[in-house]
């Protein structure tokens with residue numbers, strides 16, 4: 001996280017509770033069982049703010065002594081026949097104390113006669129870094145080790161995003177983050193490489209879209225707090241109220257293709273045989289900055305970069321005759337990039353409007369190919385610095401960047417390809433009976449601006 005956000009943008013570690021292990025036997029152990037997990041809270045930059053979430057509590061009214069430590073001459077007057085104890089002062093000045101007495105919030109202790117002020121009853125508190133009021137996991141979707149509790153993700157998103165923001169979970173797991181983001185009208189991107197992308201994430205998110213998922217934060221639970229009159233279905237105060245989800249929105253689902261190029265046994269770069277003609281044409285268009293949009297009638301128009309500039313990808317050996325035929329069909333103001341495996345030497349520079357390139361060669365050096373793990377090459381972390389103006393960002397080796405070399409294949413087809421899968425969605429829900437989506441959190445400053 002330091003590498004991505006910069007160490008100086010670290011804000012807090014938030015504690016959440018794990019499901020408690022049921023341990024009966026007391027044995028000697030090397031370490032204690034973990035009862036908590038941590039959320040590491042980072043911001044994008046120094047000028048990002050969040051509205052702290054609230055949590056439900058049951059707090060009864062109580063009275064508290066009116067003095068506080070420290071010497072404050074303007075707050076050391078006589079009140080109900082008493083002065084503050086030595087080295088202490090009253091909490092407020094004379095005027096404020098009078099207002100509190102008038103409103104019944106400051107009185108003399110019936111037993112001792114000393115001033116005391118009222119702490120009203122309440123049903124919500126502002127959250128600090130201890131979030132043990134929400135259990136971290138739930139077990140509704142049969143995910144092997146349990147899923148994150150939707151309420152937990154809701155609290156994080158409510159605090160750090162507003163409607164329409166993007167939420168990324170690059171380790172989607174059971175899909176909780178996407179489901180919650182969707183129900184909260186955020187846009188989202190989820191990435192998952194496991195088979196449970198098909199067995200868990202997809203079915204779950206389809207249920208979110210069609211509104212049959214009524215678990216988690218879907219249902220509105222009216223708050224019992226009378227002080228929240230007029231705001232009973234708000235998902236903000238108390239943090240444990242649902243959104244009234246009834247379905248809507250949608251998402252696109254992509255498979256990440258394998259590396260386009262690989263080495264053969266002679267150490268030559270070749271096109272991975274799992275790429276069929278369409279996939280290859282899509283990939284080449286993407287690599288070369290063309291929009292893939294095959295023309296229905298003209299076979300060599302696979303995509304375009306401008307109105308008149310086209311790309312054509314073929315695995316055939318391109319001969320002069322073949323090139324001439326294409327050129328005959330081209331209009332004078334059209335230009336074409338041909339990506340092929342090989343071509344007759346005489347093709348090169350034959351036409352000013354046609355550029356011809358060999359596929360492996362034209363891509364090499366531009367991306368990493370033929371690896372299972374495209375790990376970022378990240379240099380060692382810098383030590384924390386006391387200078388607040390110092391950027392905590394770590395430089396990344398350029399070779400580690402932009403190394404997603406495969407085309408993203410759209411559509412709902414079942415691809416035989418390996419690699420991570422990716423969903424991009426947005427929640428635009430059907431209008432709930434009661435629209436509880438509080439206006440309050442739109443006022444909130446975004447965490448990631």
Ligand SMILES: C[S@@+](CC[C@H](N)C(=O)[O-])C[C@H]1O[C@@H](n2cnc3c(N)ncnc32)[C@H](O)[C@@H]1O
Pocket residue numbers: 147148169170171172173174175176177191192193194420
């Ligand atoms: C603990 S789960 C994620 C839980 C989820 N983010 C949540 O909040 O409930 C981690 C997931 O990350 C997936 N994963 C691990 N490495 C990955 C990678 N390189 N690309 C995509 N997914 C990955 C695992 O398959 C696993 O499902």
